[in-house]
Amino acid sequence: MKAVEERLDGAAAWTVRIDADDVLVDAFDGIGFEWDPCDTYEHTDEQWETLLERVDFTRTPLVRVMLRANAYTAGWDGRGEPVYDWETPMMRRLWRILDHCERRGIDAIVGEWSRSPELGLTASDDPAWAELIGEFLHQLLDVRGYRCARWYNFINEPNGDWATEDGDRFALWRRGMLQLAQVLERRGLAGRIGLIGPDSSNEDEWVELAVYGVGGLLSAYDIHRYVQDADLISGRLERQVREKRRFIDRNDPDGAAKPYLMTEAGIVEGKDEAHDQQPRVRTFEYGVLMADFALQAMRGGQSGVIAWMLDDVMHHAKGYPWSSGEWKTWGFWNSSGDAQERALRPWYDPMALLSRLFPRGSRIVAASVWDDEGAWGAGPGTGGSGGVSVGEPGAGGIEGGEGAGPGTGGSGSGSVSVGEPGRWREPVLAGVRGVAALVPLDGGGHGWSAAIVSHRQGRQSLRLVLPQASGGADLAVYRCSERERPADADGYPAPALTLSGADAARGIELELDGPGVLFVTTAMPEDGPHGRQTASRQTTDAAAGREAQRKPQRKPQRPESFGLSWGVQPFADFGDLALGHPASGSISLHHRGSGPECAVDGLRHTAWRTRVRGEHEIAVRLDGLRRIGRVKLEWGEGCPSRYRLEASADGANWTTVLDRNGEEANMRLNPVSPGTSASGGEGPEELAFPTIEAAHVRLAAIRPAGTLGLELRRLSVYGPDAASADVPAAEAGAGGGGAAASPRDAADLRDASDPRDASDSSDPADAPDSTDAASAAGAPKGGGRR
CATH class of the missing domain: 3.20.20.80 (Glycosidases)
Incomplete structure (x- = not known):
């Protein structure tokens, strides 16, 4: 472990961004x-x-x-x-x-x-x-x-x-x-x-x-x-x-x-x-x-x-x-x-x-780790002994190591070498990982929990961001490190602190003395001895006519008083608005699991697949007129060289909100998950645009990049992030069939800033006394996931 410890030595500052849209385990x-x-x-x-x-x-x-x-x-x-x-x-x-x-x-x-x-x-x-x-x-x-x-x-x-x-x-x-x-x-x-x-x-x-x-x-x-x-x-x-x-x-x-x-x-x-x-x-x-x-x-x-x-x-x-x-x-x-x-x-x-x-029934969602320069992780590279070569697809390495492109070389320290984008969700900082859960509550709504593990040495500052959160929530924070393990009188883990009305969409500032594990949750311990189960635990005697031999009428429910009280977190609309809705498109390959409906069926093993030549299009009809601000595209083996993203209120008159013609400035690439992006790397593309009302969404003029035809595994449509300002499309130049302003060009129109600028985004007079207080710092630039 010595070499690993040396590589991970030193404090760090980073941002963890929970993406409620990126479901890893549905149940x-x-x-x-x-x-x-x-x-x-x-x-x-x-x-x-x-x-x-x-x-x-x-x-x-x-x-x-x-x-x-x-x-x-x-x-x-x-x-x-x-x-x-x-x-x-x-x-x-x-x-x-x-x-x-x-x-x-x-x-x-x-x-x-x-x-x-x-x-x-x-x-x-x-x-x-x-x-x-x-x-x-x-x-x-x-x-x-x-x-x-x-x-x-x-x-x-x-x-x-x-x-x-x-x-x-x-x-x-x-x-x-x-x-x-x-x-x-x-x-x-x-x-x-x-x-x-x-x-x-x-x-x-x-x-x-x-x-x-x-x-x-x-x-x-x-x-x-x-x-x-x-x-x-x-x-x-x-x-x-x-x-x-x-x-x-x-x-x-x-x-x-x-x-x-x-x-x-x-x-x-x-x-x-x-x-x-x-x-x-x-x-x-x-x-x-x-x-x-x-x-x-x-x-x-x-x-x-x-x-x-x-x-x-x-x-x-x-x-x-x-x-x-x-x-x-x-x-x-x-x-x-x-x-x-x-x-x-x-x-x-x-x-x-x-x-x-x-708990059982949670929806497990991704939590990406950003370094203090605002870059995000993708997948493991091929070079460097603990070095870093993190770059946008097709670009050279950035600060922290040497490399001619993603995944090559690197002799720096502190960050992980990143290779082909999207092979898996690897954090930029070596030995740092996160995951989160949305917890359905019996009375309606959701609670949530996040866990971050760090193998890094020293005091570490982090900002936790949940962009889809809407409004404040009471949170409990648990720390498990060798030097700090708060416990109750009986030795059970207890919260290190609680936060009242924390705004996770704008960011929560926290610290961890690593190596260790940090938990943040809307589940608050109930009053009583360390919030543990207090119901009777008397067991039956198997040798004396056990009560368990009576066949129960139904599976018993977990007792209501079980040591936790889940608080409700208000959320913006973070569900996939296209999931399961009618889809139409160009002629597909004629076999099972290849029609346009397969791009919106939510299944991992199906996809819309087309023939090789010509331009193609696919459209989905939403459940009425909805406010939308983001689309995710998960391409398979056949990806496009260009396409337009269009929206319509009536299915007849279309507005171009993005025009993907090979220039990255017109899109936000999020190279993290399975699938292949239009840039040639693996991972879904997350395309953000100013909020617009639409009942139909269409990808038009799709031209295959190679000889395989097209394979679109998932077309997902979302409302805008709760942390983003609602900007009418016309204000950002998205109307009239023209291309929308890119997230970079429209940065001043969105309530989302680069993590490296977070220290300047809050009023000093309103700064919390402790770094473990809810912060008004902005979310990562453009809201990208990794």
């Missing part, structure tokens, strides 16, 4: 943890109450619970029929966990580690094993009535020799899956619990095999990753996650609707391989890395993350006798240890806050 499943029934350890009542209190504080919506068939199968009778025992010590521990999940509305991934040779099950594709699992799921769903079991995980890490026998491991796993699916169908269990897979460890290519081999059986995809520090600090993990998310979307006909999860997450660097222990869980550094792990999974498009693991005592350490009391050291604490070991470890804080502040 988040949550941050959770591995919560297995212990191999042999029995928690005392006091220890169990402590464990439940700590689980409740996280408000986790998702856990993973694994066992083996020998936990509920005693053997075979004289007729060769299985003998089941649902009240073994292991099963009682399982029911205790699931009881709590049921009460709290926690979704559980339930599954089995591997076959059970002691039962004579020596093959992963043994049909007898599938029958045992079928009986287990019947007991789980029908007899005991658990509704919390959402997915079933057939074989933990089937790509490993610790889980499956030698040979074609994927073929073995696939045959076992097919047999299990048949059993579930025959027993009437199909569709009542989903199948998730492939659950492979550090072999992501199994995702591709699963799509082609069992994609029709799976209702969700998952993988495990144990990574090196450099995989996180460089942002490599995010890119790898996104690649498989895209593959699922494009190759599984129903893939876009299926969640993709990280069901075991951990850091392998520093691990004691002989005993499968990770002593770094006792360090604060591990918490920063794991928070970054979760952020990159979300930014890559995964809908859930399971951290490995909850409590050390769940599993015995390898290489020791079970009587030794040596446990796998991977948890948030060790229930059997001394006072120091029983205490919450530092990595609990950021993971608990991620789980608590990014």
Whole structure:
């Protein structure tokens, strides 16, 4: 880590811009943890109450619970029929966990580690094993009535020799899956619990095999990753996650609707391989890395993350006798240890806050990081040892390193080398990342949370901007750094400060003493002991006619009083006004998923595709007359050399609001996300123009840039940013069919300034006493995302 620390040394100032339009995950499943029934350890009542209190504080919506068939199968009778025992010590521990999940509305991934040779099950594709699992799921769903079991995980890490026998491991796993699916169908269990897979460890290519081999059986995809520090600090993990998310979307006909999860997450660097222990869980550094792990999974498009693991005592350490009391050291604490070991470890804080502040059902959106020069990040480059070569497409490097163009060379320090734009959302500053969530509230409206992780050393100043916010909101700010970790009397993370009426659209000034993690949220802690769950936690006794055996009428809702009160953030209209509305256009390629409607259907794997020659156009009819100010275009393999963007109130008389003729001055390029821009780089184009009322939007005179024809994956239309002034189109020269003024030319017409000028944009008399107060500083120049 020394070289990395040297590269990231020094304080920094930057801006984090949340883009409510850029949806990474439409329906988040949550941050959770591995919560297995212990191999042999029995928690005392006091220890169990402590464990439940700590689980409740996280408000986790998702856990993973694994066992083996020998936990509920005693053997075979004289007729060769299985003998089941649902009240073994292991099963009682399982029911205790699931009881709590049921009460709290926690979704559980339930599954089995591997076959059970002691039962004579020596093959992963043994049909007898599938029958045992079928009986287990019947007991789980029908007899005991658990509704919390959402997915079933057939074989933990089937790509490993610790889980499956030698040979074609994927073929073995696939045959076992097919047999299990048949059993579930025959027993009437199909569709009542989903199948998730492939659950492979550090072999992501199994995702591709699963799509082609069992994609029709799976209702969700998952993988495990144990990574090196450099995989996180460089942002490599995010890119790898996104690649498989895209593959699922494009190759599984129903893939876009299926969640993709990280069901075991951990850091392998520093691990004691002989005993499968990770002593770094006792360090604060591990918490920063794991928070970054979760952020990159979300930014890559995964809908859930399971951290490995909850409590050390769940599993015995390898290489020791079970009587030794040596446990796998991977948890948030060790229930059997001394006072120091029983205490919450530092990595609990950021993971608990991620789980608590990014709840199930959230919409995960992008948060881009700008340096103090107003540049934004795109993707990793190819040169430089920690150097920077950040430039606009086709331009040379800028301050901080040397380079002839984006992604080349660079020997400077402090910023990351940026290559082809848009490969993934890499921040300009090395080791700094952000993500945000819009949280739908029961009473209507949204709350929001943002998380920023920084591996940089020293005191760091940042401005957090949410342009689509409209009006003030009360915010809580949490800091998790080695030198500053505010906590309540019981050791749970507490806000460092609260802000009243903060205007996120204009910018909020904050500080972080890095390395560390910063959280900003509209969720305010409720009065009471550290805002934790106060409802009864009494458990039922499995051996004495457990209440859970009564089939509940519905899945219980999470208790209203759960330690947080979500405040409503007023928003401007940030939804895609074109989504799902009628579209028309030039003749498309004649095959499924290529018509103009495919540019506005919201699906990742469809696109409007045209023939090669000639000019083309595509138009979308909005839901009545709407105020619009921005359009995003996500081009695929075929991008245009020029086009006009036009708007109309009646569909007959058109006004040109932008004329893209190859000159960047007429557009705002935002090279960050999948797809190819008109400039030849990857990433959607974000085109901003003065506000105009329109019921129709059209791209006209589109001329293909190459020999591939056109491929437009997404045409999105938005209202103006809340932080932008409503400027009539005529005032900016956008009417009469002429080109609109560029965002640069119209900068004086918009309430949005370059971050480097933020210090001059506020009245000194109104300056807050602390940099952690709501600021009137402007948003990044032109409102560009990265």
